[in-house]
Amino acid sequence: MAARGALLKYLRVKVQAMPTTRNPNNNGLFGLSFNSIRRFSEEVRGTFLDKSEVTDRVVNVVKNFQKVDPSKGYDWKLKVKWVTPNAHFQNDLGLDSLDSVEIVMALEEEFQFEIPDNEADKINSISLAIDFISSHPQAK
């Protein structure tokens, strides 16, 4: 009996009062539980973006960047093809310092947050960009 009580206590779900203006399309019980499920997930993840989503978005930003000026004297299709999550800006993609800064700026626009200069300085590969953005709660 005590064990059952203890178990029930352990399993008890906290009831939280929902603000009345939260969901204008509140369709009663279903709407309430749906919202609480979503809030619960956010609390678990914090506001960090999922790494595979960040990977796709970063790779896309850099691929689009490579496509803009296909005149650098070698096969630009390769330049785009070689943009992989492991690519190094200088060694694999042949990017210079101006390119790197331009890419950081494009990433800031994509993820809607500012990357400080001393951090931007270190981002010289796709994987470093992915790691930095995935660990930044302000990235959207």
Added chain:
Amino acid sequence: MFSFIQKMRSFERNFSVSPSFPLLPLQLPSPMETHVWFVLPDEFKSVSLLNQYMELLSPCEKENVLTMRGDQLQKRALLARTLVRTTIARYQINNHVVDPRSLKFKKNVHGKPELVWESDDGQCPSPLHFNISHTSSLIACGVTVNSPIGIDVEEKQRKIKNNILAFARRYFSLYEVEHLSAISDSEVQRQEFVKLWILKEAYVKALGRGFSAAPFKTFTIRMKDATNSGASEVVVESSDHPVSLTNNWQFGLFELASSHYAAVCMEKDKTSDVAMRVPMRLTVRKTIPFVEDICISGTDAVVPIAGLIKQV
């Protein structure tokens, strides 16, 4: 491509020359003098010549070249190291003939590459300073004596992928943003942006403390209006550093080989009066190491744009 005044051949075109005495020895640059050497990667097609260059590199440098992806990037990396080694080897100090392979380099505490000079007492800093800059179509190396130097080159046609003013607002100083905003012609604005970028890069590279030690937003490059000498002076002002420090730096901005803008920043000669406007003496040479050197200073291949420059 451009007209020549003089053509200096280091020796006959001979690809199998002994590497011990390959390069025409030169006098060191004098105070306030920069020697700029450059290569055009497209001119290097001979596999045997490139293999010869590979033999000049240290094992570590060879490895770095081979980690680059694809032939084009490997060739560029190879030519950059070859340019540095063969350029420096030309300057004899104490009448020693220098084998390019024997040169030793290290990075300073901030990561800037420096020449190590080995004397009988061990290693000491070399009086010879150098800095390198590459684009896909041109690699340049600037050499000075007893003066930190920064050099940056960029293609005149370089396109900016972001909006120029948005970029400037993010990374440049307020004065520089206003200067660019005032330019109504978008092509002229793009050109001025490129010139400003390479001047700022050259300054940070001359300082040798890395990009984050002198963030672009914390200093302003200004072109002072032309005086009776006809040249506009380029000055740097910093919100972080007092005038006494920023006054030490001299800039030269010029068009190179009709295709590029080049910016050189060097420390003013401390022995001369800092208030006096002493021009930067500039010598520019195009090279194919072991094959030919062509002096192009004073030709239409070098066109000064800003800063006090005297071509020698």
